[in-house]
Amino acid sequence: MVSIFGVPSVLLYGQLLVGLINGSFYAMMSLGVAIIFGMLRIGNFVHGAQYMLGAFGAWYLLHLPEIFPGLGLPSLNYWWALILVPLLVGLIGALMERIFIRRVYDLDHAYGLLLTVGLAMLIEGLFNVRYGSAGQQYDVPQSLQGAINLGFMYLPVYRGWVIVMALVTCVATWYLIERTKLGSYLRAATENPDLLRAFGINVPRMLMLTYAFGVGLAGLAGVMAAPIYQVGPQMGQSIVITTFAVVVIGGMGSIFGAIVSGLMMGIIEGLTKVFYPQASSTIIFVIMAIVLVLRPAGLFGRDTQAHSIADVSSGRADSILENGRLWFVLLLGIGLALPFLMFPILAMKILIMAIFAMGYNIIFGYGGLLAFGHAAFFGTASYIAAHMAAVWGVPPEFCLLAGVAGSSVLGLLFGWLAIRRQGLYFAMITLALAQIVYFYAVQASWTHGEDGIQSVPRGVFLGLVDLSRPLGMYFTILAFFLAAFVFVYRVVHSPFGQTLKSIRESEQRSVSLGYSVNNFKLIAFVLSAALAGLAGGLNAIVFQIASLSDVYFMNSANALLMTLIGGVGTLLGPIVGAAVLVTLETRLATFGSWVVVMQGLIFVLCVLFLRKGIIGTLQEYASNRRIRRNLEAQAATQTPGKPAEVAP
């Protein structure tokens, strides 16, 4: 048998082909994401769901007679799907842009991210309700069945077709954007949309069509994927995160970079499957990390487009809701009463998630950095604590300590890599790094994959408090929660915290004042990770399990959502957000598979209608009322007939 580097050549070629196929899809997907990002400045996290829509679209067209039995519709085959589905999915995209996406253009990236994540949950959730997680079969069209003998291997015709089609699509798109008049409008709109409007071009409509085009590409990829992968509601979920990593590697906004690195990453992934299979699911994210260290703008990134730090904080320092001493006493009172008013387990969940959100608020609310990978810190601590308690029988205080230490070290590493960039970039990088942890947890033996670490003993805290008793557990958690509250309050109101806020407001001004901005950001990131770790460790001990859902990216989205619901950059916001989200999730639990749909809906509604959060809105209302009263008082003291004039 012929072998290369000790690997049978048949296996090598086979995996190369698989890699090339995957690479074709990565290229088409990241092309769409790159175009949408370049023009709209939106990280389109709903791209995976739109890809799934494409695959389902092809399946629907084939089964039209069965779906609408009375109408006498014909069954439309693959070739029809190839033309119709991208148009239909593009049309859906245009509607989505019109109804939802358009509203967040002028807002911070965080809102676009949450909105598109919410839309993805909504769409994928709905399909999951209807079809479950099982896949539907879609056969390879008759004319593309069979295989060609290439001499060294057999190439299935359909796979060859996919590669050729993907290449043609990518090259055509590249030509359209880089070499045509229409493309010059697109490039100009990427640089300065306002000026282009002032030349007489209807930029809003162009943005809608661009979004539709990018989404249509996802739809086309979906149709082409239907005969290769199973057509199922989840099919877009894994590819979308990989797609974002590919876009970061290629350099955001670079069309050429998206295409080339898409194909390249597919092939590298295929080769990894041959030579070191354990790493095949993480290799792309590892490469992304390396690229970021060596070339922060990506392999083909033209320039580092300025993504300023986001100031989305809605806190007002003078508000009574920001008075930490007062609220410490009140929270203590509420905390003592809580287990007698509701199930202690629910109260504990709220407090744990509040710690998680408070930690997240340090980096997002006060640091202005849109982190999207806090599940990694939560999950790491959760696994460490669970493993130590369950396998080694270590007392809970040491399990927590080790968990927090673990997530802090991880935070230091991730933070060091990620703080090179801001805005959406920062979100994608933290997300991709968190995916490495996720896939590690899926594969490692000590984390027990899908099962997780179960039956974790609660133990006796400090040798004094028996945690197996609900109230003992609860009051321990309450103590940790209050300590975290004081800690965050102290940090935020220390000189360090003030500097952090000044960086959030203007990074450049802080640099020019002589602050090592990156050190501040890194410290904030580590503190944030440590608190996420504390929450994760406590979670493992309370619920006696560490599982994949702790490290899954939805958990990161939850941290962001809680902070947003409550009020970004406010003292109480994360706590209120945690209470709301945990209560809602508990209520929704009875709805079964509808939960994801409703969660998605909450994301979307929050972004559209509650951007300042509950606490932020309250503070704004109070402050506006105070200003109005002051003005009225002023007007009353003015002599009538003499209007208040501000001296120039």
Place this chain on the structure above:
Amino acid sequence: MTETATTPLLEIRDLEGWYGESKALHGVSLNLRKGELLTLIGRNGAGKTSTLRAVMGLMRKRRGGIFYAGRDLSRTPPEIAARAGLAYCPEERGIFGSLTVAENLALPPIIAAGGMTDAELFELFPNLKARLRSPGTKLSGGEQQMLAIARILRTGATTLLLDEPTEGLAPVIVKQIGAVISALKSRGYTILLVEQNFRFAAKIADRFCVVEHGRVVESIDRGDIAANERKIQSYLGV
């Protein structure tokens, strides 16, 4: 020049404008007659650039009346103002770096017949012809300014809003641009020019409007410049 009964081509009435919560324009009113070259002068931050941006609709929060050739542009988006015949050349020139010079030149769509042909443009701006294939931002500052003016002449727009075309340029280039603007005026273009360089503007403008604290506080005809020299200096002096 006397105030004739002809209706103005561009009429701005009590125009107010805001950047976020801070108000930049406090009621600008001015009229621009067809074929006239009107210059807005005033100190930094007086509201000259803001006036142009508000007229184009680039300043989103605005109030007041903007009428051009009988059309109400008070509430329309920038693309409608452009389609109506207003051509805007921004202060920062707005050359697109990801487009070549040729692409930059061809970018603004034709909105009416009668725009300059490429041959006419190259006659006016000979420097551009040799640089057509280079990226737009690889040009020198003066060449970028030429390109920024040239590309709005192709479209058939007849009213030009030029924002500080001489800013940061060498004296010899300033002279060249002055010649270009004079040539455009004699071709019948109507021009609203924002300029800090009074000596430059004095040579070409028909009329001046002094902008201060977001208002037009004085309008001076070309013939009255000498008589008002001291007053103008006091408006512009710091």
